[in-house]
Amino acid sequence: MPITILTVDDExxxxxxxxxxxxxxxxxxxxxxxxxxxxxxxxxxxxxPIDLVLLDLMMPGMDGLETLEVMxxxxxxxxxxxxxAKGGMxxxxxAMRAGAFDYVVKPVxxxxxxxAVHDALKVKERVETPRRRKGSxxxxxxxxxxxxxxxxxxxxxITMAKKAAASNIPIIIEGESGVGKEKLARAIANASDRARxxxxxxxxxxxxxxxxESILFGHEKGAFTGATERQxxxxxxxDGGTLFLDEIGDLPLDAQVKLxxxxxxxEVDPVGARQTRQVDVRFISATxxxxxxxxxxxxxxxxxxxxLSVFPIRMPPLRERRDDIVPLAEQFTRNFARSENAGxxxxxxxxxxxxxxxYDWPGNIRQLENTIFRxxxxxxxxxxxxxxxxQIATQLGTPxxxxxxxxxxREDRRAPTDEAANELSGLRRAAAALRQAEQHPTSDxxxxxxxDGFLAALDSDDHIRPLTEIEEEMIRLAIDHYGGQMSxxxxxxxxxxxxxxxxxxxxxxxxxxxxxxx
Ligand SMILES: Nc1ncnc2c1ncn2[C@@H]1O[C@H](COP(=O)(O)OP(=O)(O)OP(=O)(O)O)[C@@H](O)[C@H]1O
Numbered sequence: 295m296p297i298t299i300l301t302v303d304d305e306x307x308x309x310x311x312x313x314x315x316x317x318x319x320x321x322x323x324x325x326x327x328x329x330x331x332x333x334x335x336x337x338x339x340x341x342x343p344i345d346l347v348l349l350d351l352m353m354p355g356m357d358g359l360e361t362l363e364v365m366x367x368x369x370x371x372x373x374x375x376x377x378x379a380k381g382g383m384x385x386x387x388x389a390m391r392a393g394a395f396d397y398v399v400k401p402v403x404x405x406x407x408x409x410a411v412h413d414a415l416k417v418k419e420r421v422e423t424p425r426r427r428k429g430s431x432x433x434x435x436x437x438x439x440x441x442x443x444x445x446x447x448x449x450x451x452i453t454m455a456k457k458a459a460a461s462n463i464p465i466i467i468e469g470e471s472g473v474g475k476e477k478l479a480r481a482i483a484n485a486s487d488r489a490r491x492x493x494x495x496x497x498x499x500x501x502x503x504x505x506x507e508s509i510l511f512g513h514e515k516g517a518f519t520g521a522t523e524r525q526x527x528x529x530x531x532x533d534g535g536t537l538f539l540d541e542i543g544d545l546p547l548d549a550q551v552k553l554x555x556x557x558x559x560x561e562v563d564p565v566g567a568r569q570t571r572q573v574d575v576r577f578i579s580a581t582x583x584x585x586x587x588x589x590x591x592x593x594x595x596x597x598x599x600x601x602l603s604v605f606p607i608r609m610p611p612l613r614e615r616r617d618d619i620v621p622l623a624e625q626f627t628r629n630f631a632r633s634e635n636a637g638x639x640x641x642x643x644x645x646x647x648x649x650x651x652x653y654d655w656p657g658n659i660r661q662l663e664n665t666i667f668r669x670x671x672x673x674x675x676x677x678x679x680x681x682x683x684x685q686i687a688t689q690l691g692t693p694x695x696x697x698x699x700x701x702x703x704r705e706d707r708r709a710p711t712d713e714a715a716n717e718l719s720g721l722r723r724a725a726a727a728l729r730q731a732e733q734h735p736t737s738d739x740x741x742x743x744x745x746d747g748f749l750a751a752l753d754s755d756d757h758i759r760p761l762t763e764i765e766e767e768m769i770r771l772a773i774d775h776y777g778g779q780m781s782x783x784x785x786x787x788x789x790x791x792x793x794x795x796x797x798x799x800x801x802x803x804x805x806x807x808x809x810x811x812x
Pocket of ligand 1: 440441442443469470471472473474475476477478540582622659660663
């Protein structure tokens with residue numbers, strides 16, 4: 295079966311252009327003229343599997359972003375490349391946040407489209423290969439020693455978790471999705487005296503409501519229609535070991551009653567069984583909800599809450615422990631370079647690390663891990679650089695610089711594309727950035743220049759800017775770029791530290807204030 299791409303665009307001419315390029319590259323193409331039609335095709339099994347979706351963002355009715363969001367809710371996990379008109383950066387950023395793999399600007403240059411599709415399919419294929427992605431240590435070897443936690447916040451979490459590991463008290467780990475709650479739970483279990491016993495996980499949010507009891511507590515053969523075999527519940531499975539109740543806040547109220555009994559008495563009643571069964575289980579629960587608020591709203595039983603949260607541990611999101619970003623990124627790079635046979639990648643450079651440090655990571659460590667995976671699979675050079683993170687660069691407002699470079703790595707530079715021909719030159723772009731800053735007086739032109747990682751050479755009237763202004767901006771840029779490490783700043787600028795400090799005074803630059811404003 296050839297690889298199939300679904301192109302979704304309300305404009306027939308655009309569809310035809312994209313289809314020609316894709317068909318010529320050997321793909322099978324299926325078309326939809328709006329979001330609803332695309333979702334119908336994705337749900338229709340007789341239409342055959344769809345490997346990738348090329349999605350226009352601007353469409354009447356359900357637009358591209360809405361379509362992407364519904365796709366993700368319905369768990370259609372095909373990579374999505376979005377199409378945008380020039381100037382549609384806001385919706386591109388939103389689409390990237392919603393999980394789009396890449397974007398291409400209309401009019402679409404054939405090489406650019408082919409490169410985006412090729413890259414997306416390459417990452418998809420690697421994700422789907424059965425061999426386990428080794429970004430992290432395997433479950434059995436997870437210990438406090440291989441948990442990365444250089445930040446103070448994470449060091450506190452680990453100290454608390456070590457204390458909890460020594461006892462048998464129920465622990466609840468609170469934190470956003472992807473912060474590492476399960477990983478911490480495993481480290482606790484592996485450091486406890488139950489280390490050699492089972493660690494059983496239940497995702498309470500993923501169990502269908504009418505199966506919760508049977509999955510947790512088990513059932514006898516014939517206990518209900520469809521119970522053709524006896525099933526040992528998760529509690530019995532974990533007997534003697536640790537039971538990890540993930541997303542505990544999603545447990546339905548009636549299952550909470552039974553859970554309370556199991557926690558209090560150490561007894562479970564398999565569905566349809568005549569006798570109760572004693573179990574010896576250590577509980578670690580996790581939630582991304584505010585469980586106390588759920589108690590107050592009547593969605594979670596107060597008695598169960600107090601039982602489970604004897605020892606609460608709050609895991610801060612990655613954006614509150616930025617010191618962990620660099621060691622995590624370095625470790626993921628090393629591990630993926632090994633597991634993905636990308637031995638040519640020796641590490642990750644400063645420019646990339648600086649970019650990753652500036653991003654907020656709404657999907658936390660899991661998102662960072664996936665981002666590095668994608669970069670390792672696609673990078674050609676010996677080091678990952680900021681150009682290998684076009685998605686992050688786009689969301690940070692540096693799309694052109696990041697993306698353009700990303701393109702040029704893959705395109706024939708001798709044959710300028712329509713898109714390349716339409717790009718503004720560096721100088722013009724710098725002037726445009728400055729003009730934009732003028733139109734939004736709250737934003738400071740210098741910091742805009744910092745954001746974009748380049749210095750504007752022209753002012754709003756297209757005249758060359760004075761050297762002193764550029765020097766001041768360059769110093770600010772360097773402080774930002776090297777995270778406030780002043781000896782590095784001086785070295786890179788090619789001046790002595792005392793000259794640097796004199797200039798800071800002259801321009802009224804306060805590196806500490808800059809760092810805090812971060
Ligand atoms: N300290 C760490 N060092 C290295 N890798 C980590 C660390 N914490 C988490 N990870 C990795 O990040 C990913 C997400 O971690 P984990 O599944 O534990 O998060 P979670 O908070 O339980 O997520 P969810 O709430 O979505 O279930 C995993 O692949 C895990 O191996």
